[in-house]
Amino acid sequence: MIDRVQEQMQKQSAGAMFERFRPQMEALATVVARREASQLRLAQRLAEASDAEVSVDAVADVEERADQLEAMAEAAATQDLEGWYFGEFAPDHLDNPEQAAQYAGLDGDAWENQIAAWATAYRSQSPEAESFEDRELAGIHVENEFGVPLEEFEQNVVDWSPGEGIETVLTAHLTTVEQVMATVAADLEGEE
Structure with a gap:
């Protein structure tokens, strides 16, 4: 108080x-x-x-x-x-x-866990997603959801x-x- x-x-x-x-x-x-x-x-x-x-x-x-x-x-x-x-x-x-x-401001572990969670979600929805790396799937998600590339999102939001x-x-x-x-x-x- x-x-x-x-x-x-x-x-x-x-x-x-x-x-x-x-x-x-x-x-x-x-x-x-x-x-x-x-x-x-x-x-x-x-x-x-x-x-x-x-x-x-x-x-x-x-x-x-x-x-x-x-x-x-x-x-x-x-x-x-x-x-x-x-x-x-x-x-x-x-x-x-x-x-x-x-x-915003997520630490490295929390951000990596988020990337993995998005990748898991994509893989559960589409068998084709199995051939993509976690960061590639996260990049697709970020581009679709936030309209910017993953690197730009990391620079201006996560970091x-x-x-x-x-x-x-x-x-x-x-x-x-x-x-x-x-x-x-x-x-x-x-x-x-």
């Missing part, structure tokens, strides 16, 4: 601290969002000017992206980053994020931690820019 009270007090204190610095956070988030949008537009121009098969899916709206960054910071400050990540950020990146959240979550959100657009630049550079260097 005392632990819950202390935890609640910490959350309230962190929330109050966030409110105190909200104007600075809003300004910072807006600056970051503007720079990202500029970089994404330039990456798209670079992709279009080259023969490389790469593109930028969309340039985020500056105001929406700034709001997203602010919401992430507030969730981190109030110790609800996992709830925010799977409720607000993940829906743009995978299917059924609420269901995916149950696999999720608050630090990883923050990094994923903060670098999402930078990663896109880097991918465009690397693909165009490889094309220009004749390595594609």
